[in-house]
Amino acid sequence: MKTPLFRKGSAAALLVAFLLASAGAFVALKAATDRIVRGKQPGASIIYVPSGKFLKYATFGYRALAADLLYLWAIQYYSTPTIDDRFDHLDHIFAIINELDPRFQDPYEVGALIAVQEARDLRAAFAILDRGAANNPDQWVYPFNAGHVALMTVKDYPLAEKYFEQTMKIPGAPDFVERLRANAMFKKGDLETSWQTWLDIYKRAPDERTKRIASNHLYNVKATIDGKALEAAAAKYRDRFGRFPADLETLVRTGFASELPKDLDGNDYLYDAATGKARTVTSPWKR
Amino acid sequence: MSDAIRIRDLRKNFRLGFIPKTRPVLKGITFSVREGEIFGYLGPNGAGKTTTIKCLLGLIRPDAGTVDIFGRSSLSPRSRETLGFLPENPYFYDYLTAREFLAFTADLFGLARRDKAERIARLLKLVGLERAADLPLRKYSRGMLQRAGLAQALINDPKLVILDEPLGGMDPLGRKEIRDIIVRFKDEGKTVFFTSHILQDIEMICDRVAIIVGGRIVREGALRDLVSEKVLFTEVTVSGIAAEVFGDLGESLSVQGDRVLLRVFGEAKVDEVLDLVRDRRGRLVSLSPRTETLEDIFVETVTRT
Amino acid sequence: MKIAAIAGITFKEAKRDRVLYLLFFFAALGIVAARVLAVLTVGDRIKIIKDVGLASISLFGVLMAILIGTGLVYKEIDKKTIFTLLAKPLHRAEFILGKFLGLVLTLCVMTLAMTLIFLAIVYAHTLRIETPLLVAVGFIFLELVLITAVAVLFSCFSTPILSSLFTLAFYLIGHLSWGLELIIRKMRPGAGRTLVRGLYAFLPDLENFNFKTEVVHGLPIPAGIYLSSFLYGVCYTAFILGLAVLVFRRRDFI
Numbered sequence: 001m002k003t004p005l006f007r008k009g010s011a012a013a014l015l016v017a018f019l020l021a022s023a024g025a026f027v028a029l030k031a032a033t034d035r036i037v038r039g040k041q042p043g044a045s046i047i048y049v050p051s052g053k054f055l056k057y058a059t060f061g062y063r064a065l066a067a068d069l070l071y072l073w074a075i076q077y078y079s080t081p082t083i084d085d086r087f088d089h090l091d092h093i094f095a096i097i098n099e100l101d102p103r104f105q106d107p108y109e110v111g112a113l114i115a116v117q118e119a120r121d122l123r124a125a126f127a128i129l130d131r132g133a134a135n136n137p138d139q140w141v142y143p144f145n146a147g148h149v150a151l152m153t154v155k156d157y158p159l160a161e162k163y164f165e166q167t168m169k170i171p172g173a174p175d176f177v178e179r180l181r182a183n184a185m186f187k188k189g190d191l192e193t194s195w196q197t198w199l200d201i202y203k204r205a206p207d208e209r210t211k212r213i214a215s216n217h218l219y220n221v222k223a224t225i226d227g228k229a230l231e232a233a234a235a236k237y238r239d240r241f242g243r244f245p246a247d248l249e250t251l252v253r254t255g256f257a258s259e260l261p262k263d264l265d266g267n268d269y270l271y272d273a274a275t276g277k278a279r280t281v282t283s284p285w286k287r
Numbered sequence: 288m289s290d291a292i293r294i295r296d297l298r299k300n301f302r303l304g305f306i307p308k309t310r311p312v313l314k315g316i317t318f319s320v321r322e323g324e325i326f327g328y329l330g331p332n333g334a335g336k337t338t339t340i341k342c343l344l345g346l347i348r349p350d351a352g353t354v355d356i357f358g359r360s361s362l363s364p365r366s367r368e369t370l371g372f373l374p375e376n377p378y379f380y381d382y383l384t385a386r387e388f389l390a391f392t393a394d395l396f397g398l399a400r401r402d403k404a405e406r407i408a409r410l411l412k413l414v415g416l417e418r419a420a421d422l423p424l425r426k427y428s429r430g431m432l433q434r435a436g437l438a439q440a441l442i443n444d445p446k447l448v449i450l451d452e453p454l455g456g457m458d459p460l461g462r463k464e465i466r467d468i469i470v471r472f473k474d475e476g477k478t479v480f481f482t483s484h485i486l487q488d489i490e491m492i493c494d495r496v497a498i499i500v501g502g503r504i505v506r507e508g509a510l511r512d513l514v515s516e517k518v519l520f521t522e523v524t525v526s527g528i529a530a531e532v533f534g535d536l537g538e539s540l541s542v543q544g545d546r547v548l549l550r551v552f553g554e555a556k557v558d559e560v561l562d563l564v565r566d567r568r569g570r571l572v573s574l575s576p577r578t579e580t581l582e583d584i585f586v587e588t589v590t591r592t
Numbered sequence: 593m594k595i596a597a598i599a600g601i602t603f604k605e606a607k608r609d610r611v612l613y614l615l616f617f618f619a620a621l622g623i624v625a626a627r628v629l630a631v632l633t634v635g636d637r638i639k640i641i642k643d644v645g646l647a648s649i650s651l652f653g654v655l656m657a658i659l660i661g662t663g664l665v666y667k668e669i670d671k672k673t674i675f676t677l678l679a680k681p682l683h684r685a686e687f688i689l690g691k692f693l694g695l696v697l698t699l700c701v702m703t704l705a706m707t708l709i710f711l712a713i714v715y716a717h718t719l720r721i722e723t724p725l726l727v728a729v730g731f732i733f734l735e736l737v738l739i740t741a742v743a744v745l746f747s748c749f750s751t752p753i754l755s756s757l758f759t760l761a762f763y764l765i766g767h768l769s770w771g772l773e774l775i776i777r778k779m780r781p782g783a784g785r786t787l788v789r790g791l792y793a794f795l796p797d798l799e800n801f802n803f804k805t806e807v808v809h810g811l812p813i814p815a816g817i818y819l820s821s822f823l824y825g826v827c828y829t830a831f832i833l834g835l836a837v838l839v840f841r842r843r844d845f846i
Contacts, residue, residue, distance in 0.1 A: 015841075019834045026827035027793045033800050033820040034773075038813070076774050301846065338846075344679045346845040364681040372679040378672040380601060382608055394597035395680040439676070 055096060067101035074107075078114055087119035091127050098131050108132030108142060116149055125149055133166070140173040147180065157188035175206075179213065186221060191228075195221045219264040220284035226261040226269060227278045233257045234276035244276035289357065291447045291478040292320035297342060297352035312338050314502040315352070320480050320495070322357075322446075325473050327489040327510075328482045330499035331589055336482045337375075339499070340451055343480075344372060356447065368396070371445035375452040377432035381425035385416050385435050388424060389442055396443040410438040430461065437468070448472055450481035454488050466492050490514070490581045498588055505588050513584055518576045521557050523549045528569035536560050546572060594682055595690045602664065602694020611659050612702065615652045619706050622648035627713050638717050642808040645710040646728055650804070653703055653736045654763060660698070661743025662755035664691045665840070674845060685837040692744050692833060696737055703733050727818075728807040734825040735801040739763060741832040748840045766798030800824055 059066040074093055078086060094111035097104065108128055115125035126149070132142035147163030150156045164181035167173050178201060186194040198221060202214035230248065233256040237245050248271045251257040262268055265287065269278040297316040300309045313335050320326040330336050341347040342354050345361045359366035379388060386407060393403045411417050414434040419427065424435065440448060453469075454462045462485070470492055472479050483489055489496060490510065497507040506513060523537065530539045530547045536556050537549035551557050557574075564571055606612065626644030630637035665688075668674040677687065707729050715721060742762050746755035772792040779785040800821040806813050 012841075015834060015838055019831060019838065022827050022831035022834060023794075026824055026831060029820060029824040029827055030793060030797055030800070033797075033817060033824055036814050036817045036820060038806070038817065073774075341675075341845065344675075346675060346678055348842065348844055364683050367679060367681040370679070370681075372676070374672075374675055374679075376672070378674075378676050380605070380673055382605060383601065391597055391601055392680070395594055395677075395682055397594065397681075 053099060056100060059100070063100045064104070067097050067104050067107075070097050070100065071104070071107050075110070078118070087114075087121060090115055090119050090121060091124040094124075094128050095131065098128070098135065102131075102135035105132075105136070105139065108136075109145065112145060112149075116153060122149065122154055138170065138172075140167050140170040140177075143167040143170070144173070144177060147177075147184070151180065151184055151187075157184045160184040161188055175210070179217075182217065186217070186224075191221055191225050195225070215264070216284045216287060219280075219287060222261075222264050223269070223280045223284065226263070227280075229261065230257070230269065230271070230278040231276060234278075238276060244273050246273050247271055248278070289322055290319045290355070291322045291357060292318075292326075292343065292480060293353070293355040293358075294318055294339070294343075295353045297339070297354060298350050299338060299342065299347060300350055312502055313342070313349075316499070316502075316504055318497045318504055318507050320478060322478050323473065323476060324494040325469060325479045325492055326481075327493035327496040328480065328499065329484070329486070329489060329496060329585065330482075334499045335502045336499060337451060340449060340482065343449060344370075369443070369446040371440035371443065371448045373436045373440040373448070373450045373453060375455065377424075377429075377436050379424050379432070379435065379439075382423055384421045384423050385411065385427075385438070386420045388435065389438055392439045392442045398443070406442065406444075410441055413441075414438045429456070433457075445477065447478045447480065450479070452483060453481055454483050454485050462488060486581045486585055496581070498585060500589055506584070510581070514579055514581055516578055518554070518578055519583075520577050521551045521554075522573075522575045522577060523551055523557065523560055524572035524574075525549065525560075525564055526570045526572055528564065528567050532567065533560060533563065536563070594686050595693065598687060598690025599694040599697060602691050603697050606660055606695055606698040609660055612656060612698070615656050615659070616702055616705065619648045619652035620709050622652070623706070623710050623713060627717075638714070639808055641713060641717060642725065643804070645713065646725070646732070646804045646808065649703065649706045649710060649729060650732045650735070652706070653699060653732060654739055656702060657695070657699060657736050657739040658743050658756050658759045658763075661695055661740045662747050662750075662752045662759060664695060664744055665747040666750075666752055666755070669845065678845070684841050688744065688748070688833065688836050688840055692741060692836075695740050695744070699736050699740065700733070703729065703736065724803075724807040724813075727813075728803045731801040731803050731821065731825075734822065735798055738796070738798075738801075738825055738829045738832070741829045741836070745832050745836040745839070748836050748843070762796065763798065766796040767802075769795060769797040770799060796828060797824075 055066065056063055070093075074097065077083065077093075078090075080086065090111065094107055097107045097111075108131065111128040112125045112132075115121045115128060126146055129142045129146040129149075132139065133146070136142065143163045143166040147160045147167060150160035150163055161181055161184040164177050164184055167177045168181065178197075182194055182197040182201060185197060195218065198214050198217045202211060202218060205211040205214055230251070233251045234244050237251060237254065237256050245251055245254070245256075248257075248260050248269070252260060260268065263280055265281075267281045270281060271278050295317050297313050298311070299313040300311045302309055316335070316339060328336055328339070338347060342349050343356065343361055345364070345367065348362065354361040356366040356370060380391075383391065389407045389410065390403060393407065398406070411420050414437050416431060416434055416438065419431060424432065427435065440450075450469075453465050457465065466488055469479050469481070493510050495507075495509050496513065498505050522540070524546060526544075526546045528547065530542055530549075533539070533547075533549060536559055537551035540548040540550050542548075549560065551560055561571070563569075623645045626641045626648070629644060630640045668677065668691075678684070707726075710729075711721060711725065714725065739759060739762070743755060743759045746758045750758065769792065772788060772795070776785060776788055776792060779788065800817075803813060805811070
């Protein structure tokens, strides 16, 4: 007659042993599976979602939370240098985040930052910042950042001017944006408007420093205008006589220029007979 | 002759409620059922009858004590190989037909395929469900379900049949049928263990009984020994003589027309009554000695505890 | 075989459950809707069909596993049919395994049916049967098997509603395991990190069975992962079933 206690004990012990063995097995297998590199990154199914609109409906009202989580994931994703192709869908991913929560500010700036600095994808940067501006018309940073990128990185001066103008329209935009715009105009080559703008800034300048900056720019613009006029006259002279004039007075004497302009400080321009180019006595920024 | 069932000092506590309160249900049950006998298990509601059966079937794990069926512990599934169980209520899968249900039960016993079909057919015939065999159980009446239950209890030709309140809720004809079936089991050499409230039936067919009250066995033994043949009193029906004539020989229970029903205590007084009837030229209609019944014992035991 | 007998009646009973057909109907609807949705997209239509199709099979399969699985053991206890059943010479482990296998069989049939519809629609578009899709479905099924085991485990001691919630929680945790990994990478070494590491190893990683994205977008799948994921699924399922047997063995049926 078998005693029940023994039978009960051994069956339970077997069961516990089985549980430990299977648990050990699956823990080991998980570690092994983790080591295998898969084509897709965990959580990266988001890349394949067609658009944020779809996700908006799928998240059942928890859109802002979804945007947060997605943004958190995106930060980890983009700070993982081993994922070679992580920039392929930069705009797409950030577009989804923006769509889910248009008022979530950080993703616009950070997305654009990643686009410019790391991905070197300027189209994406502009797309993100434009979205930011469109969704947050009260935030001047977005067109400002876009203008900055246009000015410094792309060197697309008309575009920069456009963005700075857009920035200036938003209440709360700082003063210096105006000056950046004027500078962009100058770089663009629209000297007349640039002069007018700087003059305007000079007249409205609230402090000495701004006045001086405006004055320097005015000097620079005038010097550029004057220099262009002088060089054009010198070129005409050369066409006529086969060589550049020896000095600027020659131009007046021979009727290629009506009078010699002076710089904003009243000084004459310096002239190089060999190249036919005029330049200023001093640098505009060191007056 | 070995013991079909051997229970020694069986104890079980129930832990109920969110903050567990321990309630002792079985407080040291000890009894045996010998092979080949019919054993009745009685007790008031809540005494622990069903809990004992569940311990027998391995549905409940005892806190202490042993429960053996033909020498095997009830905790082992093997102890149930030669066991048949009919529950109080039909707890069957109602989407199966009787035939499917019996086939499934046969599979659980590991019955060989060729035995299966023949045995199912025989059992269906035995319990009278041949025509309804392919109807789903949910379409069965209570009586039919009871019969299906009996069939599934016998599918493995068990040596021990356990029945929980088999006679409950049946009309007198049904009760007689069940009694006859149980007696037939005994004739076939099976052991029968059943619980019941209906004491007359137990008295009629049981060899031994145990009475459980409040989780303890208070009486156990052969029916013959428990219920003495002692005559409690005699009921005498007499006609043609007025009740007053008998005086204090007997208690006058009823008077109908010229018939008098007396309750007489003691054999000597019965003789005196009979003499009186003869002397006065009366007529003896009936004489019934009333012996101690199981009910008397039961009531006395329960109220005493 | 006793396990087979119980699996058989479990299959019979699950077959009768209307929830099954309702979910199947919605799954079929989802797959067909993919076809309709695809009309709206610009570009490659087949990707939408495959995406939605696989997602439907997965989602509705999981719902089936949870909704039916959590009632499997509970119903037997509630209706007391378990009394008659366990009064037979049956190990409790055989009962659990039988119930589990019966539902797995049911899910197998339903998954096959959904897959047939899915493949038919894909075929109508591409005139090709793509084996990678079958692989994705195969692993979806493995995930369903594991979820079924979990549902059966909870069904052993909890009501269907609570069991459903717990099983759903298991499913969600299983798909967010990678989040734990990200956290571990950012944590400083110490007791906290060891604890989270332990959790990460022990909690289920259901993404191991998720090949939907790769299959639909034609990304390469490294060969070793098939065996590794399959064995992982088998071992975890075995573990859960072992737990279920452990819980069920000691249970008293009052």
